[in-house]
Amino acid sequence: MAIQDLANGQAAAPASDAGGRSGGDDIKAHFVFIPIMFQGHLIPAVDTALLLATHGALATVVVTPSYTSRIRPTIDFAHTSGLPVRLLELPLDLAAEGLPAGADDVDKVPPDLWTNYFRALARLRTPLERQLLADADVAHPVTCVVADFCHPWAKELAASLRVPRLCFFSMCAFCLLCQHNVERFGSYDGVADANELVVVPGLERRVEVSRAQAPGFFRDMPGFEKFGDEVEQALVEADGIVTNSFLEMEPEFVAGYAGARRMKVWTVGPVSLFHHRTTTTTSASRGNTAAIDADECLMWLDDKEPSSVVYVSFGSLAQANSKQVIELGLGLEASGHPFIWVVKNAHQHGQDVIEFLHELEGRVAGRGMLIRGWAPQVMILSHVAVGSFVTHCGWNSTMEAVAAGLPVVTWPHFADQFLNAKLAVEVLGIGVDVGVTEPVMYRMDLKEIVVGREVVEKAVRSVMDGGEEGEERRRRARVLAAKARDAVEEGGSSYGNLLDLVKRFEVDTAGCVVATA
Ligand code: UDX
Numbered sequence: 001m002a003i004q005d006l007a008n009g010q011a012a013a014p015a016s017d018a019g020g021r022s023g024g025d026d027i028k029a030h031f032v033f034i035p036i037m038f039q040g041h042l043i044p045a046v047d048t049a050l051l052l053a054t055h056g057a058l059a060t061v062v063v064t065p066s067y068t069s070r071i072r073p074t075i076d077f078a079h080t081s082g083l084p085v086r087l088l089e090l091p092l093d094l095a096a097e098g099l100p101a102g103a104d105d106v107d108k109v110p111p112d113l114w115t116n117y118f119r120a121l122a123r124l125r126t127p128l129e130r131q132l133l134a135d136a137d138v139a140h141p142v143t144c145v146v147a148d149f150c151h152p153w154a155k156e157l158a159a160s161l162r163v164p165r166l167c168f169f170s171m172c173a174f175c176l177l178c179q180h181n182v183e184r185f186g187s188y189d190g191v192a193d194a195n196e197l198v199v200v201p202g203l204e205r206r207v208e209v210s211r212a213q214a215p216g217f218f219r220d221m222p223g224f225e226k227f228g229d230e231v232e233q234a235l236v237e238a239d240g241i242v243t244n245s246f247l248e249m250e251p252e253f254v255a256g257y258a259g260a261r262r263m264k265v266w267t268v269g270p271v272s273l274f275h276h277r278t279t280t281t282t283s284a285s286r287g288n289t290a291a292i293d294a295d296e297c298l299m300w301l302d303d304k305e306p307s308s309v310v311y312v313s314f315g316s317l318a319q320a321n322s323k324q325v326i327e328l329g330l331g332l333e334a335s336g337h338p339f340i341w342v343v344k345n346a347h348q349h350g351q352d353v354i355e356f357l358h359e360l361e362g363r364v365a366g367r368g369m370l371i372r373g374w375a376p377q378v379m380i381l382s383h384v385a386v387g388s389f390v391t392h393c394g395w396n397s398t399m400e401a402v403a404a405g406l407p408v409v410t411w412p413h414f415a416d417q418f419l420n421a422k423l424a425v426e427v428l429g430i431g432v433d434v435g436v437t438e439p440v441m442y443r444m445d446l447k448e449i450v451v452g453r454e455v456v457e458k459a460v461r462s463v464m465d466g467g468e469e470g471e472e473r474r475r476r477a478r479v480l481a482a483k484a485r486d487a488v489e490e491g492g493s494s495y496g497n498l499l500d501l502v503k504r505f506e507v508d509t510a511g512c513v514v515a516t517a
Pocket of ligand 1: 287316373377378393415416
């Protein structure tokens with residue numbers, strides 16, 4: 001385990017030699033990012049680290065071995081751009097928690113051993129602390145820990161290092177506030193049916209949600225009761241919150257959440273816009289190696305009319321069952337629109353699905369493209385030919401749609417996705433909902449068909465055509481994208497928040513952190 005400059009595969013040079021944009025000796029803030037190793041959390045954390053580096057900070061990103069190669073291209077790009085970013089690879093002690101070899105890859109954690117996985121993560125604290133102290137660079141001591149909210153143990157780590165700690169959320173303030181308010185005001189108390197809708201208290205607008213849709217972090221996971229309390233306590237004691245959102249999109253919810261938590265919320269997104277300054281190769285491999293050649297994909301898109309293609313993907317976790325896969329494919333075919341459909345774990349389906357997909361490809365040749373595996377999502381979404389996004393409403397995908405100015409078809413599966421869908425449809429007015437009301441687990445084994453082919457077809461037609469209503473939705477999406485771009489440009493809210501973070505968490509000449517939130 002070591003801090004490495006993985007671009008060169010060697011021990012890192014001190015940051016002062018790393019050639020950061022503002023010059024190594026000018027670096028006064030050093031953020032240690034501790035993401036959790038889910039792509040939907042890791043990817044935005046890495047982008048945020050890079051954004052802080054572009055604003056003059058040193059950023060160290062902690063990663064477990066299975067994920068190093070997935071973020072290496074982005075880190076390599078940062079190095080060639082002279083950004084002071086370092087990776088700190090630490091293995092999990094899997095054996096100590098009874099986990100099988102390879103289970104630091106979350107796709108390989110046995111379903112009944114999730115509590116063990118989280119305990120193994122907590123064991124990172126001691127080696128991480130030891131490593132950070134051993135690598136302590138007098139010129140660039142750690143000045144702030146930025147830990148995913150799923151790492152409550154980072155509280156003790158930061159205390160031990162005597163530095164402030166920020167909680168990182170790859171979620172919007174609307175979701176965080178709704179979730180917080182239903183818990184704070186006991187909205188589910190006495191509500192026996194988990195699918196009964198309650199009105200979210202403390203909001204100016206009426207938003208309804210059920211306990212099944214928004215149970216709270218780790219609140220619906222057997223075995224995680226105590227852990228859920230620890231997560232909440234670590235959040236209460238944090239020195240602030242960093243989110244991949246932007247102020248102009250949801251000002252009332254950012255203010256509402258900051259007020260409710262009585263702490264500063266730094267919105268720094270959309271963080272995917274960092275990739276506007278990377279190369280096609282780098283953005284195509286954001287988060288993983290793409291299962292399709294980037295140039296081939298771009299050529300296919302170049303051949304299509306502007307705003308004509310529907311992009312369909314359900315993120316890094318959700319897995320549809322076989323009947324649902326077929327139903328979705330038939331709906332896309334019937335819609336008549338060109339589409340790119342990302343089919344996760346296609347090889348794990350039975351022969352019926354494999355044959356169906358093969359035949360579908362034949363029927364829609366030239367009009368429909370299937371990507372079996374990891375798609376270069378941000379690269380695809382930013383192509384002018386793409387006109388809408390059928391999404392599970394993971395927050396990153398939602399933000400990436402917003403950044404690209406695309407209306408969405410909302411098909412939430414679990415976690416924060418129902419609230420994100422509500423934000424897109426009811427608040428931002430850029431979404432068409434498929435009408436799913438109950439969550440499915442990420443392996444989707446509860447129900448066979450959740451959304452029928454006719455519903456898929458109708459939703460796609462509605463988001464791509466949809467008359468005046470459709471045009472208005474598309475206009476709102478374009479306006480929002482312009483605001484998103486402004487937010488990350490010099491003078492914008494997210495740009496300002498990144499600068500503020502760097503300024504607040506710098507050290508003074510005595511080696512003390514200047515300010516906390
Ligand atoms: C998880 C949760 O499910 C989600 O609800 C939460 O908001 C974040 O963590 P995930 O389901 O993977 O995330 O979805 P999402 O938030 O959209 O993140 C996926 C990320 O992986 C996005 O940045 C997306 O661009 C990227 N991705 C995913 C690809 O680049 N290619 C793919 O094929 C799949």
